Amino acid sequence: MRHLVIDLENESPVYIQIMDQLRARVGDATLPPGSPLPSVRQLASELEVNPNTVAKAYMLLEREGILRTLSRRGTFVAESADASAARGVDRRLEEAVGRLLAEIAHLGVDDREVLEALRRSLGAKQPRTPSGDEER
Amino acid sequence: MRHLVIDLENESPVYIQIMDQLRARVGDATLPPGSPLPSVRQLASELEVNPNTVAKAYMLLEREGILRTLSRRGTFVAESADASAARGVDRRLEEAVGRLLAEIAHLGVDDREVLEALRRSLGAKQPRTPSGDEER
Amino acid sequence: MRHLVIDLENESPVYIQIMDQLRARVGDATLPPGSPLPSVRQLASELEVNPNTVAKAYMLLEREGILRTLSRRGTFVAESADASAARGVDRRLEEAVGRLLAEIAHLGVDDREVLEALRRSLGAKQPRTPSGDEER
Amino acid sequence: MRHLVIDLENESPVYIQIMDQLRARVGDATLPPGSPLPSVRQLASELEVNPNTVAKAYMLLEREGILRTLSRRGTFVAESADASAARGVDRRLEEAVGRLLAEIAHLGVDDREVLEALRRSLGAKQPRTPSGDEER
């Protein structure tokens, strides 16, 4: 499995970041149904986070029907997980947008300004030059 | 001063809600430079929050240069506060959008989807159009 | 008596400002021993402050031996007040310097820097143009 | 981290003393960027003050850009904090001198006397003889 990227500076809790990334990979079929996942300990050591954190992410994804843990055999992407994963991604996006709106509710800015600010910030997210050369 | 509206259910801390609303009113000149603000205790009792919470909001707005507090005489909108207030509102909006982007960074959704989700959520927020013509 | 100047923005309490100015005038003989002072009510209304504030200043200056209140006849500069007034001015200056030193004790700046900062600030205090015309 | 020294008798508020000392250590690189600070609770118990007092100091230093707090991971000296810390020390010194000048504005003493009083007070502050190294 390609490495997940954990950003400890990000204010999203680590277990949420793990869940989001796994959901994304299941949703876009990078991790097709049936694929094995790294063990809790192994992923934890790769990401340099506490095993409890990984275990929590796996446990919650299992509740969402995206993973399936077979005891003593490991954790796998559930059959027909892709649909719920995609739905999960959408829900997460909507929740995040909802949080944004709640946060700025008191700011007295109108809708146009919000969209404009988002467009600006999306534009500023280095547009990933087609030539491919990353800075540094 | 027209009442502030505090939503205890909102996940933004109360002192942040107070700051945002005061910044907005200073920024749009509802509260012009020199205006007196309600005393800490008075606003606290109106909003039914602890005086310390209001005091924290006032103290931080003073550090931002938006309020000016004359010890034992009360708290006032600082002269030339409107500019910093408006700047402050913009910065808050940008920060919130930045947080949104950080939150969804791992979701694997593309920019178009994010804008679409925001538009949808803004639309769902009672459209407030008297004539009915949406901007956007 | 030439008007006292009260600065409500100054963080020194009003009664202290009154005391300081009266002490200065007694010390430099602008108000020689025996001179009558305005009544509490009259000075309070001139300065637009609470009569209690003026009364407190008079009371404390009486304790210092600088004023003398003759009941029903008013308040006067005490005989031989000038010496104690001058001493009082010196003491106030030393106290203020002591407070400065206490305030900056934790700043980790050396003595030279403190003197330099004071010199700079004294220099910045508009040098009172010899031509005499005040700006505005 | 070497211990901070809090003087409860000093009229500077405790949280200001904490801020000043941390600013000084960041400014002179005793606490280089990236260094972890003691946790709020730990420093509070060392200094024998309330954790809220320490939290307030950390929070304000974060708003100044000197500290950076990673939620639930601890508080650290911000990258590129040293410059702002040094600037902060200078500003604090200037403010304190400004307060001195405001305090003595009514005293009618001339600039020479003020400088003289400061020199005297600095001299009285154990002269830090290089030979007789105190530092107790």
Add this chain to the structure above:
DNA sequence: GTGGTCTAGACCACT
């Protein structure tokens, strides 16, 4: 264990 937020209540100096 970490920091963040909030409440309640106290004391202070000053008006």
Add this chain to the structure above:
DNA sequence: GTGGTCTAGACCACC
């Protein structure tokens, strides 16, 4: 009555 400071203690989410 005003604001400023501090304490004590609570609850939260997260690690």
